Amino acid sequence: MALTLHASSINKNGFKARITAEYAGVKLNLAPNFVMGESNKSPEFLKMNPIGKIPVLETPEGAVFESNVIARYVARLKGDNTLFGSSLIDYAHVEQWIDFSSIEIDANVMRWYFPRIGSGVYLPPAEEAAISDLKIGLLALNSYLATNTYLVGHSITLADIIVTCNLYQGFTRCMTKDFTKEFPHVERYFWTMVNQPKFKKILGEVKQADAVPPVVQTNKKAAQAKEQKHKPKQEVKKQPAKPKVEDPPADEEDEAPKPKPKNPLDLLPPSKMILDDWKRLYSNTKTNFREVAIKGFWDMYDPEGYSLWFCEYKYNDENTVSFVTLNKVTGFLQRMDLARKYAFGKMLIIGKEGPFKVKGLWLFRGPEIPKFVMDECYDMELYEWTKVDINDDAQRERANAMIEDQEPFEGEPLLDAKCFK
Numbered sequence: 001m002a003l004t005l006h007a008s009s010i011n012k013n014g015f016k017a018r019i020t021a022e023y024a025g026v027k028l029n030l031a032p033n034f035v036m037g038e039s040n041k042s043p044e045f046l047k048m049n050p051i052g053k054i055p056v057l058e059t060p061e062g063a064v065f066e067s068n069v070i071a072r073y074v075a076r077l078k079g080d081n082t083l084f085g086s087s088l089i090d091y092a093h094v095e096q097w098i099d100f101s102s103i104e105i106d107a108n109v110m111r112w113y114f115p116r117i118g119s120g121v122y123l124p125p126a127e128e129a130a131i132s133d134l135k136i137g138l139l140a141l142n143s144y145l146a147t148n149t150y151l152v153g154h155s156i157t158l159a160d161i162i163v164t165c166n167l168y169q170g171f172t173r174c175m176t177k178d179f180t181k182e183f184p185h186v187e188r189y190f191w192t193m194v195n196q197p198k199f200k201k202i203l204g205e206v207k208q209a210d211a212v213p214p215v216v217q218t219n220k221k222a223a224q225a226k227e228q229k230h231k232p233k234q235e236v237k238k239q240p241a242k243p244k245v246e247d248p249p250a251d252e253e254d255e256a257p258k259p260k261p262k263n264p265l266d267l268l269p270p271s272k273m274i275l276d277d278w279k280r281l282y283s284n285t286k287t288n289f290r291e292v293a294i295k296g297f298w299d300m301y302d303p304e305g306y307s308l309w310f311c312e313y314k315y316n317d318e319n320t321v322s323f324v325t326l327n328k329v330t331g332f333l334q335r336m337d338l339a340r341k342y343a344f345g346k347m348l349i350i351g352k353e354g355p356f357k358v359k360g361l362w363l364f365r366g367p368e369i370p371k372f373v374m375d376e377c378y379d380m381e382l383y384e385w386t387k388v389d390i391n392d393d394a395q396r397e398r399a400n401a402m403i404e405d406q407e408p409f410e411g412e413p414l415l416d417a418k419c420f421k
């Protein structure tokens with residue numbers, strides 16, 4: 001049975017049901033030719049949802065509105081999944097995070113964002129209150145996520161889907177990096193979730209807002225007009241109609257794709273070291289690793305064209321649970337995908353019982369850590385970075401031990417070692 005979702009393809013409330021459908025194996029189609037502002041105001045639509053808001057799910061047994069409810073319905077339709085966890089208490093916790101994120105996160109993001117883009121009256125003290133309430137919610141979520149990969153249990157539930165969609169609205173509209181850096185575990189969680197293949201299929205590539213949107217002019221005028229209204233005997237101009245805003249605003253949607261600027265690293269003088277040759281040597285060396293791969297590395301290494309860096313996780317004492325620690329590192333390496341052409345890395349997860357230490361070695365094109373990596377991969381800030389002094393034998397040997405996954409490493413066993421290549 002295929003269901004029809006009436007929503008535009010970019011609506012975050014529609015994403016909730018669509019991602020859920022991916023996890024539940026439910027066939028869900030978007031209503032064809034849906035036009036925001038028209039389709040949802042038609043008499044047929046208003047019969048399904050009298051306030052004309054999206055999303056609406058059309059089922060053979062009737063229509064359902066309210067996005068969280070639609071997602072719950074989709075999750076339950078087949079009943080053979082663990083989207084509500086696997087016990088009554090899991091179920092309660094799933095519902096807890098859904099309500100929490102709707103009230104403490106989504107509502108406050110909307111109070112912040114919509115007045116700025118012209119939907120609602122912009123009042124600075126109201127915005128301040130929205131931001132401060134949002135921070136309280138994010139702080140609570142951040143501390144929970146410090147020791148948990150998922151919101152409930154050990155796999156993705158409906159709570160992760162809905163919370164991520166609510167965070168999506170914030171991350172893509174007004175929560176800039178400068179704002180979210182106070183909540184590193186929320187950041188890690190969000191980027192891990194949106195990079196899950198089933199999320200990515202619906203959301204596409206997610207980009208964090210570069211700036212908080214400026215307050216639109218019509219809105220300032222409307223606010224001024226409102227003030228005027230209260231002044232007697234003065235002519236009050238007709239206020240502009242409240243724009244009907246869908247996310248993102250149409251002008252953003254219509255923007256032509258800009259040509260991709262060239263990465264500055266491609267403009268560096270050519271290097272004798274070919275990164276792919278090193279990666280191939282690393283992957284193909286099965287025996288005599290020291291004599292072949294490590295020796296090969298130093299023969300190839302070009303200190304002019306590349307730099308080597310040690311990194312150490314700043315919050316090792318939080319790494320008490322092995323799988324959470326491993327997931328952190330896996331997420332980091334996934335997010336480094338953007339640097340595949342310019343980097344090689346080894347990450348060691350050290351220790352037998354928690355807290356586990358996470359340390360690594362990275363090779364980057366260029367004399368410094370590339371700026372785009374620093375800017376775009378938030379994990380970078382969670383590590384302390386020190387340039388390897390290749391003339392110092394001890395540091396060189398430490399680098400070798402990392403490339404080789406030498407165990408014990410600095411006197412301790414390895415839980416795991418991961419390679420970025």
Ligand SMILES: N[C@@H](CCC(=O)N[C@@H](CS)C(=O)NCC(=O)O)C(=O)O
Pocket residue numbers: 011012013040052053054055065066067068244245246247
């Ligand atoms: N609580 C509702 C909110 C629905 C809602 O606000 N939808 C917006 C788009 S995100 C809408 O349809 N706006 C159009 C309008 O108000 O005319 C839900 O979660 O489904």
